[in-house]
Amino acid sequence: MNPADIEWRSFVVDEKPYCMWGIDTTSQNMRFLDGVDASYFYYVASSQIPNLNGPDRHRAALTIRTTYAHALETFFALLIAAVQAPHCPLGWILRYSPGDLARMVGKINRGDHLLAITKFDGTWLGLATAVNAFELAEHQDNSRAKAQFADLWSYLASDLLDSAAITEYNSVKHGLRASSGGSVTSIGSPGLGVQAFLRSESEFGAHHFAAHKLRDNAINFDVRDIIRNWCPHALAMRTQLVCLSIGNVVSYLRVFLGAAPDDITFQCLDATYSVGVSRS
Numbered sequence: 001m002n003p004a005d006i007e008w009r010s011f012v013v014d015e016k017p018y019c020m021w022g023i024d025t026t027s028q029n030m031r032f033l034d035g036v037d038a039s040y041f042y043y044v045a046s047s048q049i050p051n052l053n054g055p056d057r058h059r060a061a062l063t064i065r066t067t068y069a070h071a072l073e074t075f076f077a078l079l080i081a082a083v084q085a086p087h088c089p090l091g092w093i094l095r096y097s098p099g100d101l102a103r104m105v106g107k108i109n110r111g112d113h114l115l116a117i118t119k120f121d122g123t124w125l126g127l128a129t130a131v132n133a134f135e136l137a138e139h140q141d142n143s144r145a146k147a148q149f150a151d152l153w154s155y156l157a158s159d160l161l162d163s164a165a166i167t168e169y170n171s172v173k174h175g176l177r178a179s180s181g182g183s184v185t186s187i188g189s190p191g192l193g194v195q196a197f198l199r200s201e202s203e204f205g206a207h208h209f210a211a212h213k214l215r216d217n218a219i220n221f222d223v224r225d226i227i228r229n230w231c232p233h234a235l236a237m238r239t240q241l242v243c244l245s246i247g248n249v250v251s252y253l254r255v256f257l258g259a260a261p262d263d264i265t266f267q268c269l270d271a272t273y274s275v276g277v278s279r280s
Contacts, residue, residue: 011085012115013096014104020091026257032090033254036078038247041071045236052204052232058180061204061232062172068235069169071242072160073101078249079153080104082131083116086256102166105157118256124157125150131252134266148269149248152241164210164226171208179207202229241269 010019022028045067051060077093080101085092107114111122120126128149136142159165171177207227214220244267251264 009085009088009091011088011092011117013084013092014100015115018091018095020088020094025088029088029090029257030254030259032093033250033257036246036250038243038250040243041067041074041246042236042240042243045071045239049233049236058204062180062206064232064235064239065206065230066169066172068239068242069165071239071246072156073098075156075242075246075249076101076105076160078246078253079127079131082249082253082256083114083118083120083127086118086253089253102161105160109154109157109161123150124154128153132248132266133252133255134268136268145268145270149245152269153245156238156242156245164228167210167226168206168208168228171210172206177208180204202231204232205229244269 005023006021007023007025008019008021009025010017012018045064048060048063048067051057054060077096078089080096081089081092083104104114106112108122108124108127114122118127118130120130125147129143129146132146132149134145136145205228207225210224210226211221212224214222248266251266255261255264
């Protein structure tokens with residue numbers, strides 16, 4: 001190996017510096033992106049929809065729930081890699097942690113400064129405009145199409161950062177510590193014979209235990225019972241939108257690394273739009 005052939009690519013994960021070394025790192029990054037199957041998560045989620053009416057419906061629902069959470073992390077990891085290391089997404093992905101990801105998504109939510117190579121104004125709209133590098137036909141509203149992604153990504157960020165959703169996902173992921181099944185919540189005065197005026201009911205959901213620190217002390221804690229209801233059909237549809245977003249982020253990264261625009265595909269949330277790749 002000729003030392004002159006060795007390349008390096010420096011980047012940060014949030015504010016921590018890293019440097020990836022290798023030979024033909026562009027090819028490594030391209031092969032990594034080629035291996036990202038943007039539709040995988042929706043394939044898994046949609047395969048469980050027919051089972052929601054059968055005897056294994058709660059298992060099917062929990063599969064959809066965990067698939068959605070997995071898709072969320074994958075999407076935001078690729079998105080923040082596109083912000084901080086579009087020249088080296090492989091290196092960034094290999095060095096981030098879930099805590100890093102939550103911290104950086106939170107920064108965008110709050111409008112805080114985030115070190116970035118991809119230039120944007122620190123908002124979801126600015127990021128959606130920068131990453132979704134497509135141009136619509138002249139009679140179509142380019143800014144509206146990108147604003148739809150901004151609204152979606154802001155909504156997805158709230159799901160990613162939801163503390164109850166995080167502990168629920170971790171409880172399923174690590175040893176199935178969550179039990180399947182929804183719950184019924186009624187607010188009223190049953191002792192007085194007054195009909196409940198607020199009722200929340202779902203067949204699907206999960207129950208899990210979560211540790212809660214006492215007095216900001218890492219040693220002492222109590223255990224909370226957390227019950228969450230959710231709709232697996234809605235989560236499956238949300239997963240489809242996440243997969244579409246993953247595909248667009250991968251396309252942006254491929255363009256940044258030098259792929260020919262004619263070989264790149266972007267999609268809109270509104271299927272009626274006609275999409276072309278921006279040459280800028």
